[in-house]
Each structure stands twice: as structure tokens, then as C-alpha cells.
Amino acid sequence: MENFINGMWTKPRSEQYADVFNPCTGEVIETFACSNIEDVNEALHVANLAFKNWKKTPVAQRAVLQHKAATLMRQNAERLANSLASELGRPLAGCFTEISRSADLLDFYAEEGLRMKGEIPLHNLEGEKALIVREAIGVVVAITPFNYPITLLVMKLGAALMAGCTVVAKPSEDTPISTLILAEIFMEAGYPPGVFNVLTGWGYEIGNALIEHPITAKIAFTGGTSTGKRIGATAAMHNKRITLELGGQSPAIVCEDADITTAVIAIVRHAFANSGQFCYRVNRVYVHKTKYQAFLAQAVALAQKLKLGNPHSNADMGPIVNQKIYQNSEAQVLDALEKGATVLTGGQRLRGEEYDKGWYFPPTIISDTNHSMKIMTEETFGPVVGIMPFETNEEAIALANDSEYGLAAYVFSEQVGTGLRMAESLEAGSVWINNISRSYHDVPFGGVKQSGIGREKGHYGIEAYTELKTIYLNY
Ligand SMILES: NC(=O)c1ccc[n+]([C@@H]2O[C@H](COP(=O)([O-])OP(=O)(O)OC[C@H]3O[C@@H](n4cnc5c(N)ncnc54)[C@H](O)[C@@H]3O)[C@@H](O)[C@H]2O)c1
16 A cells, blocks of 8 residues: 555655565565655655644534544444454454544544633733633654554544644554555545645654654654654654653552452453553552462463454454564563463463464463563563562552553552552552553543653643643733
């Protein structure tokens, strides 16, 4: 597929394309354009030109277009979900969920954008007022990872467009197809050309050009912490605004008074969703010593019921997207085994006719863990969970916070006060108590420590694409 620039399919200057693979079969299913610096320049100029009018388009008109795009997404759900399933390998039902939730998020931002306000402070000075107005910041570069390509783009796109910004999106090399289809859908919704552009290519080749370009006003990035830190450093050198949604290593604490069944169901479902390729998934679990054995037994039994297979079968989990991501899970299991851990279920790549062509890694639960092991300290991005017992709540908090990451944390306790006190002590952008739901559209999402800078979603998500201006008015 070609780039989508200025409302048109556009050949890359290099005239080079790279393959997109189906992770279940290893087959080439599409190609993406390998853009170069000239393509970056063109896309940013086009977006900048479109910005001049888009920022003046009444916000109500922007909302109408955004609702239309959401409706068209739902109407095209089958096409989008199938393309997601083929490039990502996730079971189809989960792909439909991603599309419908992303459409809902567009609708949410369309409504929330209508409520954005400035301020007029009450100075009570005769003939003088200070007006605090919000202005769109300009052209936004949205760089997204492979694992939820539509949702993670819409988190940026829906907010930026409602704020009056225009967007150049750079999707992952693994899953660019669904993003290109989305651009076509937005065009059909009636967006002016140049408002939403998609440029594909290798991050390391065009990343710096996108970030450093004088036209780029903001970089909204979701991806790995090491990539994000490099982007953050380059952005800082050029004084660009940034939002960074980075890696996670999220802990769950199961207290002495927790309902074990509730905790097991929530944790197992969450830890293995999207084959563990999920930024705020549960990566490690601390269980009170009195509940430890019961928790292990129930968690293993539930994990073993999960079926692996291709997206069109009745599977709960698909393969891991590529060899590099797969190797991380394998290496972390080996590291834990070398340091004395026990694999209770899973732990090895699945083999057999159905599995040989994909990187299928089964749900893996590891006990006898400690913090010398990578599984307890480094992001896995695969279906592997480390579990260890604790004696006091203070110890559990200290273990949970013993991480460079701070994206999410989970607490299970029948005492609301205990759960709340723990939530206040946990170093994380979001804490769930007694359940693990998806993150809601109307509340902020983001990380602390090495998990990121800034917040997406809610009205905070839209404000992040605006700048405040103060106008002193004498009359
Ligand atoms: N915090 C969150 O909300 C969140 C959500 C999903 C995924 N993630 C993180 O994403 C990671 C997995 O995704 P991935 O493997 O696709 O991440 P990645 O960092 O490898 O790639 C993400 C994007 O960055 C681009 N990129 C790579 N090098 C670049 C450079 N030098 N300049 C600019 N762009 C560059 C890639 O092409 C891709 O589009 C995990 O670490 C996960 O935790 C975070």
C-alpha cells in the first residue's frame, strides 16, 4: 500500500516497499511504502497547509465529521477487524472490540471537544481584562506501536483533530494496514485533504526527520521505553511538545483478605489478553502467603483452559507478532529458570502443524520468583507472569514499587480502605482495585517513572493538543 497524503494514495519517493507478514502463517499479506525524508517533508507541509483552515473550522463542524468517521468505522468494522487480525494475529473477536471501542472513543472526544473552554479571571479592573484562550498547537506527529494500532492512534487522532490540529501518523512496520484503511475512512467521512495523513516506513529511518522538522509542533508517541526516551531526547533538543506512552511492568497485589476467585479470573484474563502484548497487562503478582498456594492452583487451572490458534478459529490467544518480541518471552523464562524459578504451566513455544509457522507461546505462570529475575523487573510483552508470596502489605507495596516502570498497578482486597491506601502508595499512572477493566474514555491514561510523560483520554487528552494564550484587553 502507498502513503496516504493530502487525501490521496501517494507513492514513496524511494519507490521501495517492505513486506507485511501474517504472524500465523508467515505469509506476505501486503507491502508498505518505505518513506524517506522527502516524503516526511511533503506530508508535514501538506498537514501544515491544512492546519491553516482546520484550526478555524468551527468546533461543532469538527465534531460532526468525527461522529461521521466513528459511524463509518462501525460500518467498515469487518474490513478493519479482518485487516487487524491478519497483520496482528489476534483472534477476530478481539479485533472487532478494538474497532468498536475506538469508534466510541472518537465519539467521546467529539463530545468532549465541544466542552473545551478558556477563562476570564475576575480582576475587577476598570477597562481591562485578561482573556485566557486555548489554541491548537499545530501539526502533530503520531507514532504508534504494533499491538493496538487503531486504538492507540485514535487516542491521539481524535483528541488532536478536535483541538484543531492536523496529523501525520506513522504506524508500526508490523501493523500498518489497518491505519491506512482508517485514513481512507476519514477521507470518506469528508475531512479536508491534509488534515489526517499516514506515512509508513522504518522508524529509525524517518523518525528523526519527523521529530526535528520545524513544522512539527508535537510528537505523540506510544511504544517501547528505549525508543520513547530517544524520541524524548530529540524532541527536547528541538523544543517540541511531547506525550510519551511507554512500556510497563505492572504489578498486582492479592491481599490476605482478597476474594481469590475474583483475583484469579481478573489477573489471568488480563495477563494473557492479546498474547500478553499489552502495555498495562499484569506482568507480576504478589500474593499473601496464606493465599499463595490456592492462587497458584486456580491460576494455573484457568490459564490451561486458554486455547491458542489463528484469528479465525475459536482461539483465545493468537501468536506473538514477530520473532523479536517472541524471543523476549523465551529469554525471560530461561533467565528465571536459571535463577531457580519453577514453570508451573507453559514456558515453551508450541509446536505442531497448527503452530509451526507462527510464534505461538502459551500462557506461562512462573513461581519461586524474586527480583533478581528479569520476569519481575523488565517488560515481557508476552504471555508470561511471575508470582511470589509476601507477608505484610508494606512489603507488597515495596516490591510493587521496586521497578523503573509505573504504568498501572492492581490491588485485590475486600477492605476498601486497604485497597485505597495501597492505591495511594503505588507508583503508577492508574490503579485498579478488585477488578481489571479496560481503561475508560473519560479518565486520563498514562504512566509515571519510565512509563511515560503526559496523559491521553478524557478532557486532559484534548488539552494536550492545545496551548494557552493570554490576551490582555484594554478597552
Ligand atoms: N503506555 C502505553 O500506552 C503503551 C501502549 C501500547 C504499547 N506500549 C509499548 O509499546 C511497545 C511495543 O510496541 P513496539 O514494539 O511497536 O514499539 P517500538 O518502540 O519498537 O515502536 C513503536 C513505534 O516507534 C517507531 N520508531 C522506532 N524507532 C523510531 C525512531 N528512532 N524514531 C521515531 N519512531 C521510531 C516504530 O516504527 C513504531 O511505529 C512496548 O514496550 C509497550 O509497552 C505502550
